[in-house]
Amino acid sequence: MAAAVEITDLVKVFPAQFGGKPLRAVDRVSITIQPGEVYGLIGPNGSGKSTTMKALLGLVAPTAGRCSIFGADSLAVDSRRQVGFLPENPYFYKHLSGAETLRFYGKLCGLRGSGLARRVDELLELVDLQGARDRRLGGYSKGMLQRIGLAQALVQEPRLVILDEPTAGVDPIGSRQIRDLVLELKGRGITVFLCSHLLEQVQEVCDRVGIIFRGRMVREGRLEEMLAIEDQTEIVLSNASPELIERIRALVTGSGEGRFVHTGKPRTTLERLFLQETTDRQEP
Amino acid sequence: MKTATRRLIAAVGLLAAAGAARMPVEQAMTERFREDGLLREPVDVATQKKLGQGFFAVSLGGLRTLVATIWNLRAFGYFEGKQWVKLADTYETIVLLAPHSDYYWDTGSWHMAYNASVDYRNREHLPELRREAEWRQWVERGTAFLEEGARQNPDSWRLWAALGRLYVDPFKLIDYEKAAEAYHRSAETGNALPYVRRAEALCRARIPGREDEALPLVRELNDGPRGKVPTLNCVRFVLELRADPGIDRDRLAAEVFGTPERAWRELGDFYLGSKDYPMNGVRTMLRRLERELQIPDEQSVLRNP
Amino acid sequence: MSADLVRPLNPRRITVLAVNTFTQLVRMKVFYFLAVFAAVLIAANFLDLPVHAAPESAGVEVLYSIKSSCTGTMTLFSLVMAIVATALLIPRDVEDRTLYTILAKPVPRLDYLLGKLLGVVALIFVSLLVMDLLMTAVLALRTNAVVEQQLHAAEHFGYTAEMKAALEAETRQLGPTWNLQAAVLAIFLRAVVMACVAMLLSTFSTSTLFTAVVGFLVLFVGFFQADAREFYFSGSGTLGRIGALLLSLFLPDLQSFNVIDAIIEGKLIEAGQLGMVAGVTAFYFLVYTFASWLIFAKKEI
Secondary structure, rough: OOOOEEEEEEEEEEOOOEEEOOOOEEEEEEEEOOOOOOOEEEEEOOOOOHHHHHHHHOOOOOOEEEEEEEEOOOOOHHHHHEEEOOOOOOOOOOOHHHHHHHHHHHHOOOOOOOHHHHHHHHHHHHHHOHHHOEEEEEHHHHHHHHHHHHHOOOOOOEEEEEEEEEOOOOHHHHHHHHHHHHHHHHHHEEEEEEEOOOOOHHHHHHOEEEEOOOOEEEEEHHHHHHHHOOOOOOOOOOOOOHHHHHHHHOOOOOOOOOOOOOOOOOOOHHHHHHHOOOOOOOOO | OOOOHHHHHHHHHHHHHHHHHHHHHHHHHHHHHHHHHOOOOOHHHHHHHHHHHHHHHHOOOOOEEEEEEHHHHHHHHHHHHHOHHHHHHHHHHHHOOOOHHHHHHHHHHOOOOOOOOHHHHHHOOOOOOHHHHHHHHEEEEEEEHHHHHHHOOOOOOOHHHHHHHHHHHHOOOOOOOHHHHHHHHOOOOOOOOOOHHHHHHHHHHHEEEEEEHHHHHHHHHHHHOOOOOOHHHHHHHHHHHHHHOOHHHHHHHHHEEEHHHHOOOOOOHHHHOOOOOOOOHEEEHHHHHHHOOOOOOOOOOOOOO | OOOOOOOOOOHHHHHHHHHHHHHHHHHOOOOHHHHHHHHHHHHHHHOOOOOOHHHOOOOOOHHHHHHHHHHHHHHHHHHHHHHHHHHHHHHHHHHOOOOHHHHHHOOOOHHHHHHHHHHHHHHHHHHHHHHHHHHHHHHHHHHHHHHHHHHHHHHOOOHHHHHHHHHHHHHHHHOOOHHHHHHHHHHHHHHHHHHHHHHHHHHOOOOHHHHHHHHHHHHHHHHHHHHHHHHHHHOHHHHHHHHHHHHHHHOOOOHHHHHHHHHHHOOOOOOHHHHHHHHHHHHHHHHHHHHHHHHHHHHOO
């Protein structure tokens, strides 16, 4: 089975602007994503993430190298049958309502009639926008736009979904919804290629991660492998008394193997606290 | 070479090739349309200066008739203010923009030959000679304007007829020959109302030295449907007499007028009206008729000078 | 999932894009312009100018003014719409990122261009149709009124039935006729050409303003194109002729559409001649669209 995404030695050079030097936005980047994986491409602003994605989608032509989606060359229109794309900060057509937007994209992909209507309903339900289906996108919040964007990307049931900064500018609640959606997609076996500079969120959903900096891939691999601090172990206890902790500390020191590094309260994340206090709040 | 640049060059090349291909075709089409009267020769330099730059650009844009309409409104303003020179200039520009609209030629010449001329005539603060000169100048200008209009629209029966009317107007510069010619052109278009041919005939009958040339046409019209109109009857009578002085007048009168009463009435009006018609034998006939009909002296037509 | 290749020039796909463009433009409240048109029409209808003509031929001048002001307004609107609406389409899509989402779907770039262009063309067509219907209705009513007035006067002056019929026919020629519709069609065709030009410009310009300004420039110079062409064919002076050649090659000859003026003045246009104008328009459409595609197909976005 062909890899979902195969980027081989991609180079993209933008010609010099007035009196400047040519910009080497992407410098020999190679990425392979297997079907069903969630891959995160992370890097600071201007590192070449968006350019890589656009090359994959055939929106820009590579200076060198090759990109393909499920074996089909990115420069051919056919390769886009299998892919859905959510660009960064999309606004879509403000004059259309949510449902009309999905119908528009569906028709572009060849869907029609009752099949299209059903799909639109399904997607609106998936992204939780039925309530706003007839409201014009001009009146949507940022989070809602991202969700309708995700819906539009999924309209033709693609096997690969590409998300460019899916949670940029979205509040924590919206962010979590999107994150949950990505996990749902993963559960359905859809390959997800996302890029972000919000590291927390990448950490939560991705299987594999690539770090790109100044157009070059500097580090790539499975997330757990990369993040594990190799030589440290974490044990979390609940309801442990101070005496118990002292005994463990003595045990470790006495064993001569390893070093007791630190004891204290694990911290929750601010995000978890926020959610706990707001939407997850259980009413008494 | 980058693909984008290559394609840009290809696009430029395509446009150039397409342009070269269509140039002769469009040229031929333009010429053909100009022949057919669908397109005009470009508006010339003189008009450009009058119209002003703004209108000029617009007037090329297929909006000539609209500009003409707007300028017509302006002209109305000049008419109300009696600014005849500006008015005439405006109309001359208007007909350059819309040369095939009868209305503008007609109205323009009306303003010049009728309104302007009379206005100057009535300006008491001007010396007599000056008033006369202005009057004449404006009549001539209006006439020339209308002639140009008829020349550019030879199929317009109305314009030719208006020209004929102008030449025949007793308060203007009378020229029966030109009037007859104009009425003739009007009738030739095939669209003219019946009165035009009658008018032509009546004009021909008044061309000094060539009155008799009118006889064939007068006969044709007089014998034709609805041809027994008074003036035509009288002119027929006179011309027949001129053609054949020995003709039986009573029989002629009976043929032409029907009854002696009618003959007396029509010839009487004819005699009194004058209007430059030949009057051969009219007095004599009237005397005979008055004797025959026993018209009392006080009512005699011949009595009035 | 169908296995056949995605081919360009898919009518359904193009229609979806065209309808979307049409809706977008409509929801921008373009049609408010029609209110202006209606106002112009009403003003033209009530124009009262000095009449000196014989009563039996009076009244026709208002027909001239209705026709010329309506077609003038139609001309202005259709040209402005053609240039400005087309000029804003692609830059707006780029700004709203919708261009990426559309081209990330299996949509060939040619279909995208055609969809946009046909959407604008549809808008112009519908607007002109509405204006045409209004103009025709008012013109018909007015012509009937004028004819009635004239026949009344003619009756008074003793015209025969034949003469009255001739008078009526003459006046009706100045009213709504199929010939006048040909003029409206010519207005539409010219707008289509300008929309194509604007589309071509917008494929390599990123700014709506730039495209619109250059579009209007092309419009004005396009009126002189015929003169340039004639100068090239018959004039003298190498430099002048080269300049004239360049103008003639790249700019559309918009003077051919000036047949509109002649038609309003009553000149009859034959189907064949109208066909020629339509043919030239179709040629411009194909060439400019293909050139647009050449540039846009490999454009980095």
